[in-house]
Amino acid sequence: MAIEIDHLGIAVRSLEEGLRFYEDALGMAVSGREKIAAEQVEVAMLPAGAGTNPPRIELLEATGEASPIARYIEKRGPGLHHIALRVDDLENTIERLKSEGARVLQEPRRGAGGHLYVFVHPATTGGVLLELIQKEPVKD
Numbered sequence: 001m002a003i004e005i006d007h008l009g010i011a012v013r014s015l016e017e018g019l020r021f022y023e024d025a026l027g028m029a030v031s032g033r034e035k036i037a038a039e040q041v042e043v044a045m046l047p048a049g050a051g052t053n054p055p056r057i058e059l060l061e062a063t064g065e066a067s068p069i070a071r072y073i074e075k076r077g078p079g080l081h082h083i084a085l086r087v088d089d090l091e092n093t094i095e096r097l098k099s100e101g102a103r104v105l106q107e108p109r110r111g112a113g114g115h116l117y118v119f120v121h122p123a124t125t126g127g128v129l130l131e132l133i134q135k136e137p138v139k140d
C-alpha cells in the first residue's frame with residue numbers, strides 16, 4: 001500500500017497574512033481556496049512538488065470561535081498544526097490503527113475536494129496531529 005504526504009497544515013491568524021509570506025515573498029502559487037464548514041476553517045492550498053497530485057502546504061484560518069484552529073492559535077500561536085498522509089483504503093487503515101491502540105478522533109468526514117478524512121491523536125503518532133485522507137474522492 002502506497003502512503004504519500006498529502007499536505008502539511010499550518011495554522012495562521014489569517015490567510016492574507018499567511019499568503020503574504022508563502023505566495024508573495026516565497027513565490028508559491030495558490031491552487032485553491034475552500035471553506036470547510038465541519039471544521040470551521042478556510043484553507044488555501046499551495047502545491048509543493050511535481051506531478052498531477054503533488055504534496056501541498058495547507059494554510060488554515062479559523063472561521064469561528066469553536067474552530068479547532070482558533071483554539072490552537074489561542075493556546076500556542078500560529079504554527080505547524082498537522083501533517084496529512086494519503087492512503088489507498090481509509091477504512092482499512094482506521095481498523096488497523098484502532099486494533100494497534102491508536103486514537104482515531106472521529107468517524108470519517110468529507111473534506112476538501114470530496115476526500116474522506118480522519119484525525120489521529122498525537123499521543124500515538126510521535127506528538128504530531130495526523131490527518132489520514134482517502135486517496136480517491138467520494139463520488140456523488
Ligand code: ZN
Nearest residue numbers: 009058084131
Ligand atoms: Zn489538513
